[in-house]
Amino acid sequence: MATLPPGQQRDELLAQLRATRDTLMSAEWLTRIRRAPPEQRTAAADAQFKVHIAILDFETAELDDIRDDLIANSAELSRATGGLKDALTSLNRVAAVLKAVSGFLDVVAKVVKLV
Amino acid sequence: MTFPPQQLISPALTHTMLTAHATVHRVRSFTLPALTLALAGCATTARLNNFDVLSKAGGAYSDAMVAAVDYAESLGVQADSAVLIETRSERVSAAQDLAAKEGRKDLSEDEQNALFDTLLNALTTSDDLLAKQMQVLADIRHHVGLLKDYFAALGLLAGAGDTDSAIGESASGLLTSMGNISKGLAGVKVGEQTLAEFAGAGTPLIVAQLRAHNLEAQLRQDGQLLDRELKTLGGLAAFLTEKIRSDSQAVQGPQETTLVTDPYTSFNALPEDWASKRVGFFQRKADLSALNAVQDAAGKLRLALRAAAEGRIGADQLAMTVKDMNTLADWLAKLKHGGG
Numbered sequence: 401m402a403t404l405p406p407g408q409q410r411d412e413l414l415a416q417l418r419a420t421r422d423t424l425m426s427a428e429w430l431t432r433i434r435r436a437p438p439e440q441r442t443a444a445a446d447a448q449f450k451v452h453i454a455i456l457d458f459e460t461a462e463l464d465d466i467r468d469d470l471i472a473n474s475a476e477l478s479r480a481t482g483g484l485k486d487a488l489t490s491l492n493r494v495a496a497v498l499k500a501v502s503g504f505l506d507v508v509a510k511v512v513k514l515v
Numbered sequence: 516m517t518f519p520p521q522q523l524i525s526p527a528l529t530h531t532m533l534t535a536h537a538t539v540h541r542v543r544s545f546t547l548p549a550l551t552l553a554l555a556g557c558a559t560t561a562r563l564n565n566f567d568v569l570s571k572a573g574g575a576y577s578d579a580m581v582a583a584v585d586y587a588e589s590l591g592v593q594a595d596s597a598v599l600i601e602t603r604s605e606r607v608s609a610a611q612d613l614a615a616k617e618g619r620k621d622l623s624e625d626e627q628n629a630l631f632d633t634l635l636n637a638l639t640t641s642d643d644l645l646a647k648q649m650q651v652l653a654d655i656r657h658h659v660g661l662l663k664d665y666f667a668a669l670g671l672l673a674g675a676g677d678t679d680s681a682i683g684e685s686a687s688g689l690l691t692s693m694g695n696i697s698k699g700l701a702g703v704k705v706g707e708q709t710l711a712e713f714a715g716a717g718t719p720l721i722v723a724q725l726r727a728h729n730l731e732a733q734l735r736q737d738g739q740l741l742d743r744e745l746k747t748l749g750g751l752a753a754f755l756t757e758k759i760r761s762d763s764q765a766v767q768g769p770q771e772t773t774l775v776t777d778p779y780t781s782f783n784a785l786p787e788d789w790a791s792k793r794v795g796f797f798q799r800k801a802d803l804s805a806l807n808a809v810q811d812a813a814g815k816l817r818l819a820l821r822a823a824a825e826g827r828i829g830a831d832q833l834a835m836t837v838k839d840m841n842t843l844a845d846w847l848a849k850l851k852h853g854g855g
């Protein structure tokens with residue numbers, strides 16, 4: 401495949417390619433081309449296919465960039481999720497420790513009464 | 516009172532104990548009216564409910580994004596097939612018409628080989644590109660799953676009902692034990708309530724505040740990450756919206772030609788369902804505008820997350836987002852299963 405243009409230029413080209421395919425796959429165009437001479441039909445098929453393949457190529461390049469941006473966040477996102485889970489575990493631990501302290505203080509209270 | 520060694524106390528417990536201690540002091544000095552406590556409880560409950568709605572909005576948004584990716588992927592394959600079918604038909608009929616023009620009934624062997632090569636090359640080129648694109652979409656889908664996990668964890672922390680009651684009972688027991696030790700504490704009353712009775716009502720509030728505090732702190736810490744993430748996903752939504760619109764046109768064009776335009780431009784009688792089929796194509800074009808809701812949702816979530824980290828969040832607006840996203844995810848799933 402040819403080297404793809406970067407960012408914004410690629411977006412503009414993709415928009416133009418899609419607009420072209422929209423026309424080449426529209427009901428009006430297809431109705432006319434199906435009645436056209438064989439040479440024109442072959443040329444139309446070539447154009448439709450080339451435009452479509454270029455769209456697939458550009459789309460994948462764009463999605464690649466988006467994926468890279470997202471994956472750059474993946475590790476941090478997993479860590480953040482872990483942080484939330486830790487906070488929940490912490491809350492659970494609070495219950496356990498409070499229970500233990502409460503039991504300890506009950507014993508102290510009994511000892512104080514004996515004294 | 517005696518605290519366990521410092522290393523055994525988590526920061527969360529320390530916070531709870533200090534809050535509890537401060538609350539007891541306030542009780543002792545009789546400066547905390549029960550009404551204030553009740554109002555504080557309502558406010559904290561409302562904050563936690565908002566976090567719960569926020570987690571649901573995030574989950575619904577993640578589901579809608581996955582549905583959009585799924586639908587874009589499925590429609591992309593349909594669009595590719597539509598182009599392959601249309602170009603194949605044009606090439607084959609053109610080659611046959613050219614042969615007929617020259618008075619031949621069949622294509623020559625060379626013509627057949629050339630056509631075979633062209634068609635096979637088209638199919639394999641499409642297959643390769645689609646496979647590559649589907650792999651990227653699968654990676655993105657997997658990543659959106661991580662965002663959903665985040666919001667699910669946020670929801671667990673926001674609505675940790677069982678944990679609350681366990682902590683509430685334990686903290687209540689702790690305060691009762693403190694009352695047993697200290698005569699001063701044992702005699703304390705808040706209005707008509709003893710300290711133990713008060714503790715039963717007050718500790719869930721302490722725990723709820725601890726949870727809300729944790730959630731806000733976590734969102735402040737994760738704010739930039741989530742903002743970046745949602746900004747990128749907003750860009751993805753915009754991209755998918757355009758892709759779906761264009762692929763839909765590629766899929767529908769040949770269908771519309773066969774079902775609407777060809778019958779209309781022929782000189783034969785129109786099929787009885789011609790008008791209803793035509794309406795169907797128009798309806799479909801209008802429906803695609805609903806995809807804009809996915810883009811809007813990313814912006815709403817970003818604002819809501821910022822507001823939540825600052826303790827000011829509007830649950831009503833988020834509830835609408837949850838509803839919109841659920842509707843959209845259902846709609847995309849139906850479209851996917853109903854074809855392009």
